[in-house]
Amino acid sequence: MIVAMQEKASEEQIDAVIEAMAEAGVNVHRTTGAAQTILAAVGSTANLDLSKFEVLPGVLHVHRISAPYKLAGRAFRPEGTVVEFANGAKIGGKQVAIIAGPCAIENREQIFKIAESVKGAGGQFLRGGAFKPRSSPYSFQGLGIPGLEMMYEAAQANGLATVTEVMEISQIEPMLPFTDCFQVGARNMQNFNLLRELGQVRKPVLLKRGIAATIEELLLSSEYIMSGGNYDVILCERGIRTYETATRNTMDIAAIPVVKKLSHLPIAADPSHGTGWRDMVPALAKAAVAAGADAILVEIHPNADKAASDAAQTMYLDQFEKLVGELRVIAQAVGRSL
Amino acid sequence: MIVAMQEKASEEQIDAVIEAMAEAGVNVHRTTGAAQTILAAVGSTANLDLSKFEVLPGVLHVHRISAPYKLAGRAFRPEGTVVEFANGAKIGGKQVAIIAGPCAIENREQIFKIAESVKGAGGQFLRGGAFKPRSSPYSFQGLGIPGLEMMYEAAQANGLATVTEVMEISQIEPMLPFTDCFQVGARNMQNFNLLRELGQVRKPVLLKRGIAATIEELLLSSEYIMSGGNYDVILCERGIRTYETATRNTMDIAAIPVVKKLSHLPIAADPSHGTGWRDMVPALAKAAVAAGADAILVEIHPNADKAASDAAQTMYLDQFEKLVGELRVIAQAVGRSL
């Protein structure tokens, strides 16, 4: 932490800041310039609330100079994390993983058809929602645990692992038998109680970036899970909210190399939510693989136009199968497999 | 709902869209122009997933022409909602309410001192956090129910009503005895399970706007609570996330008149989170009252610089008392009292 004092700061003000820093448990180094004094705290400052110092009299600015996360930082595991699943699939290694499925599990026939398509295309993960957080209280809300059972059966029959969204602590327990990977949705990225509980679970967590979250906040949220002992976290870029309305969200493809630089955690990309439009998904899926994504997550449905939710961004099965073939070529072009 | 067809749409495509609309239960009116065909659904379309139609072949755009909420709409209660509290205070009437307190309840002495200050200044609500959702897992996390008990006692002793944040369903029950108004924080604005439960409670809810939520989404979230039968909802503007970094968030003061126009619900303003800086709070609090806010919510602390969280945006008690005096003059200037 660096505290830059105002040019007109008095010696008393400077002393008060030094004292406050010492109280907070850091060592203070003072640089007295012709015009301005600078105080540097070189110790561990990850736990400090910087704004506390920023409001002290005579202070101009406070700058953080070390990242506020530890376990999620690249330095913690320079070689990178590879998350392994029961079915042998991995996320974070050389192979780019494919995670696909319907926004909502609707019935047995639907989910089995989809599972076969995922397997046929060469994917490893079946994803479907059983509890649907919809912005209108009048929309379809999901099948619940019976839906998950169906999906798990369909996944088992096709050698796939299941990924599904958990929305609150009380769901974790009943979901456990049918879930190979818990997804935390964008709206829950900062539901810290939920994250903490998932830190106690011994199953991987796919953590989606909040719609207005910075990459740093995404890493801090992963830290919540990891600080509980669960290091199997996969981050996921799924578009952020901007002023542009041509797409549902603005997919921040740069988040992929930024995460690779700052963290050891694998990073997935969800071009379905990222764009909101089926015909935009292929371009963005390819872009994500080219930029280094470790997994691609897409919404698919045998009768996409009639999907119970998110119809517009859901691909038909033949479109999906064609896309995976195209992604395979891109993966090879960047030195990976799929 | 209006479906505008592409100029080159075929008669078959048009028929297919008409059929899909009819299936969804609306009556369709067709306008055939020289170049373009337009299909209008004039019935109730609040429950429709518009994007479903947007992806049909030959469709150019789909426009919603009625608001997606009903109970929250101005038309539902044109005279406006006034929320009443046990201590006789009201939000939504002629008087502008003052809600103040610490970000986190720290100890008995702190919360009593603050309660006295709120009462002395002429405020009606004591607000404090017992469960603190912090973005870093290494920060102070709150006192829990014992903290709430302290606050409730301090409020009772000073004729104030209590406002405090609920973060998950399991907290509602134990919080009930000490809570006059449940606050739903920005991060939970779309925690629909929580909202649904609060619809069953018979206590008012202060619903904060999410950091990247539109005003329409805020109204949709209030609809979740109201659809359970709890109509005592107070909305709260607390700043949205933009590219500007001079303030912690960008306070969208226009949300106040927009909510007044679209909805009958009262609207509060939180300039502490809205700006993030103590010295910016007075200007924005005054602006909010001038723009028509029904309540002002500020963070205060007897020893603000040492507050356990949000120190930088927390006012000292004397600053707060001076501010309330200034707000009283503004309230009168816009024909209200305080």
Add this chain to the structure above:
Amino acid sequence: MIVAMQEKASEEQIDAVIEAMAEAGVNVHRTTGAAQTILAAVGSTANLDLSKFEVLPGVLHVHRISAPYKLAGRAFRPEGTVVEFANGAKIGGKQVAIIAGPCAIENREQIFKIAESVKGAGGQFLRGGAFKPRSSPYSFQGLGIPGLEMMYEAAQANGLATVTEVMEISQIEPMLPFTDCFQVGARNMQNFNLLRELGQVRKPVLLKRGIAATIEELLLSSEYIMSGGNYDVILCERGIRTYETATRNTMDIAAIPVVKKLSHLPIAADPSHGTGWRDMVPALAKAAVAAGADAILVEIHPNADKAASDAAQTMYLDQFEKLVGELRVIAQAVGRSL
């Protein structure tokens, strides 16, 4: 400038950074912590390109610790700037100024009617556009210099000063005789060639904030004008672009106190562009005055619905006159006059 080195930075890397800093003409102070080394440049760094140092091997982050502007900074003129006009009006003093007029000057009758309304309401400035920068090439483009002549005559007849937008350098010369204050529109806020020329003119400049500009960038743009010797700059908040679509732009009311803190320049507010809707203008105009704005700029028209441009945000004359009366009460409530 502070350069924070990475924890694993080598002694050679640190030496290279120190050398680069010295080459750039600053004195370097080194703090060697247990884990991390910090280099502080305490001299004048306003001209430095910080990113140059950020990419040097071993560097973690570079922080600016002094503002990148000088003439615009509060310290340059702690008492604040008051801009005076030929007709005796002032912006930046105790009185809140009213600047009003049509988006586009349309004809003699229109502009005279408006001028009389402004004078009658107690305003001091007549503002109208003669060169209209429209986003579509098929829209009305303005009357040009003959329009300005009409407006100047109407202003003279009513003791008002004129404010009008200049869009390129070649317009300055012909506009001079009819212009008491040059407005630089949001789209030209970073048209640095134009700003530089306006620095040579001896007439005040009203500089509007760009639609995606930070407050710091606004101050840097004012610095361009001031560095040419023209210190009579009035800044103007007119809304920024965010994801919210209920209003045309999101008015950043907090920019008013932020500018007051960082700079000595007066700050105006334009709620017409800030909201885009006539019925939102009063609430935001009041909010701006309550927050400390030095001037309010509104679009008015005797036949607002038929205005040649920006009809939706233009007020009728009687609405405007009523609004000024309301603003006068707010101004008094914050210790000013109008």
Add this chain to the structure above:
Amino acid sequence: MIVAMQEKASEEQIDAVIEAMAEAGVNVHRTTGAAQTILAAVGSTANLDLSKFEVLPGVLHVHRISAPYKLAGRAFRPEGTVVEFANGAKIGGKQVAIIAGPCAIENREQIFKIAESVKGAGGQFLRGGAFKPRSSPYSFQGLGIPGLEMMYEAAQANGLATVTEVMEISQIEPMLPFTDCFQVGARNMQNFNLLRELGQVRKPVLLKRGIAATIEELLLSSEYIMSGGNYDVILCERGIRTYETATRNTMDIAAIPVVKKLSHLPIAADPSHGTGWRDMVPALAKAAVAAGADAILVEIHPNADKAASDAAQTMYLDQFEKLVGELRVIAQAVGRSL
């Protein structure tokens, strides 16, 4: 254009809107529903100011149903535009073009070295700035026309075409002899006077997206140029401003397929400005090619760390040459050449 009336709109209000629409020159079709009346204008509405109708009494919303641009629309040239240059290079065809050079032309040796690198890597365009619009008045401002001469000579010697930024109308004439393609920078995307003049020039224009511009606004700006008769416009995505600060801008990769769908114009991508960091450029350049970009624009410099401007985002020549090789593989993976 669709005008949706409020549920409580009176017959008089409806008649007044119909009259206003007729006055504006469109045919009106009326749909009277049980609750709501809808008025559709099916004629040419590209020139209409929609907000004019939105403020009429009784109107709920006005929706545009046809794009506000014509010449830029895909339908105008369904086969797509291929822009051809003097040196035989094309943008918009099967081959992905490479445009590279320094942010600022500094001297003869620098620009010749760069030109040789571009040619060696297989690029077709040399890009460099002679007039530098910097946000601080104290930064380096460019060499002007003599710099352009140097660049033109270097380009000629290597069979390259030149691309350079024009900042105001008066520069067009002197730049003409040395310029194969005029670049319009992000800050001038809505400098409509400049765009109009470039519509008269018979040289291609590379039009960069404004930092807060929507894709629709970008297309409207291209319409300004095309409406003057110059159809050789290349659009360019270069990142938009969002709340994320990990990168200088947020590159909207989805803009590439969106432009391909809405328009016939070629689209380039500038990952240097898009990310602001040299080490992020490769990932985003690959993503852009994978998503369908027609050209990639990168900043390069033999001594990048000492570049006179934009040092942090400028690549070294060897990094650039390696990148072009990687992009070639991606181009082939999506069925193109490079």
